[in-house]
Amino acid sequence: MPLDHPLNSLGFAKPPSQTRVVVAMSGGVDSSVVAAQLAEEGYDVVGVTLQLYDHGAALAKKGACCAGRDIHDARRVAEDMGFPHYVLDYENTFREAVIDEFADSYLAGATPVPCIRCNERVKFKDLLETAKDLDADCMATGHYIQRKMGPRGAQLHCAEDANRDQSYFLFSTKPEQLEYLRFPLGHLPSKDATRELARKYGLALADKPDSQDICFVPNGNYAAVIEKLRPGAAEPGNIVDIDGTVLAQHRGVIHYTIGQRRGLGIGGLADPLYVVKLDVDKKHVIVGPKDLLTTRTVPVREINWLGDDAFDSKTERHISVKIRSTKPPMEAIVRPLSATTAEIELLTPEEGVAPGQACVFYDSDSSRIFGGGWIWRGY
Incomplete structure (x- = not known):
């Protein structure tokens, strides 16, 4: 040939x-x-x-x-x-x-x-x-x-x-x-x-x-699947505010996600409260005002880099990132900490950033994807 x-x-x-x-x-x-x-x-x-x-x-x-x-x-x-x-x-x-x-x-x-x-x-x-x-x-x-x-x-x-x-x-x-x-x-x-x-x-x-x-x-019933896979996992606990005051009881942390407002069973308060953190060890669902869901800083690990040059701690990068599959990329600064970890600074604060979600990197000037990593600590 x-x-x-x-x-x-x-x-x-x-x-x-x-x-x-x-x-x-x-x-x-x-x-x-x-x-x-x-x-x-x-x-x-x-x-x-x-x-x-x-x-x-x-x-x-x-x-x-x-x-x-x-x-x-x-x-x-x-x-x-x-x-x-x-x-x-x-x-x-x-x-x-x-x-x-x-x-x-x-x-x-x-x-x-x-x-x-x-x-x-x-x-x-x-x-x-x-x-x-x-x-x-x-x-x-x-x-x-x-x-x-x-x-x-x-x-x-x-x-x-x-x-x-x-x-x-x-x-x-x-x-x-x-x-x-x-x-x-x-x-x-x-x-x-x-x-x-x-x-x-x-x-x-x-x-x-x-x-x-x-x-x-x-x-879409995640909790039901978890209970099937891990019987007894849905242990009850307390819904508490940011000061630790008990507001209500819950039937298992697995039934809640960061940013959730509905279904908390704590109606009648002057201002709406949202799930801002999950403390699995204490079995606490921690709630607070909406502004506590907002952050500019997102720690990311297990990074897979698809750029042409090496991903290292010497290079600060201005790119776009997506932290939810359903939202468009937003402008950010990526500050590498190692070959596989970084701190992401969002130029516009974002609500409800949750550990376990992906943070995907995009070229701000083209359709190219530079890889991404996993968000590993909640706020």
């Missing part, structure tokens, strides 16, 4: 038919479209779906990704498009790497984001290694994010459609993983465009609803 063969759509200097790509298929519309599109383009597609739950387990809710119905839907897409499809049992891996940490973090008073850990520890680690074992040239997913080539290698960029952008959940992608990964949907203008492609390829699931909430948390 000549060395000057033009690059195919996945960036390889060879025909699609000679390019093997493993597609991580959750059974949803997005990953199904990726698989169908690559198969239509003539790539050597291998579909892989992870079974993350026992089909009879109460943890999985109807419509959750990687559960029974979705496995069936992924298999049907593979059959219709004519490429092989495999289901891998990752139940134990998922429980150990994601669910157990979720439960333990919640019990410690944090607000974890298990979807990030799933991408980091399961999909982009174990599944990616499986793709390499299958002699694939790359692995493709249905995430809404973009991979662009820069002068020093692959870069991570936000999706074209800001409403679908999933950069908050993918900040921990390592540079070497980014070299191997592909995200064919990141450039699309909207989810409607993805569904239109599904109809073009004749996929029966073109109008299938998106998954909502955390896949193993039915109806």
Whole structure:
């Protein structure tokens, strides 16, 4: 094959038919479209779906990704498009790497984001290694994010459609993983465009609803899942003000989150009170006025840096950060303390910063993502 063969759509200097790509298929519309599109383009597609739950387990809710119905839907897409499809049992891996940490973090008073850990520890680690074992040239997913080539290698960029952008959940992608990964949907203008492609390829699931909430948390009821995973964890205690005065009793710290106002059972006060801190050791839910939720300083650890230069304590960086998946990035100053820890100064104070959430770094002047880390101490 000549060395000057033009690059195919996945960036390889060879025909699609000679390019093997493993597609991580959750059974949803997005990953199904990726698989169908690559198969239509003539790539050597291998579909892989992870079974993350026992089909009879109460943890999985109807419509959750990687559960029974979705496995069936992924298999049907593979059959219709004519490429092989495999289901891998990752139940134990998922429980150990994601669910157990979720439960333990919640019990410690944090607000974890298990979807990030799933991408980091399961999909982009174990599944990616499986793709390499299958002699694939790359692995493709249905995430809404973009991979662009820069002068020093692959870069991570936000999706074209800001409403679908999933950069908050993918900040921990390592540079070497980014070299191997592909995200064919990141450039699309909207989810409607993805569904239109599904109809073009004749996929029966073109109008299938998106998954909502955390896949193993039915109806967003975190506390119920924690009680199932850790029986007896919801021990009662006191709701106290910042001076330690007991205002009411609660039925378990796991039922509360930083910034919560409703459902505290302390109505009738002159001014509204919010949860400002959770003291797990004392079993205290600490409440106070709204201004106590506001902070400018956010400590971050376990930083994954995706910039071109080294992340060290000598360089103060003016970038944008996102501390919630649903809010736009805000201007900030990052002051590195080590290769993996930093103090973030928000130029505009933010309410309800909670330990266990992610702090994702963005270039203020472009769509590039510089990585991020984990917020580790509450305020």
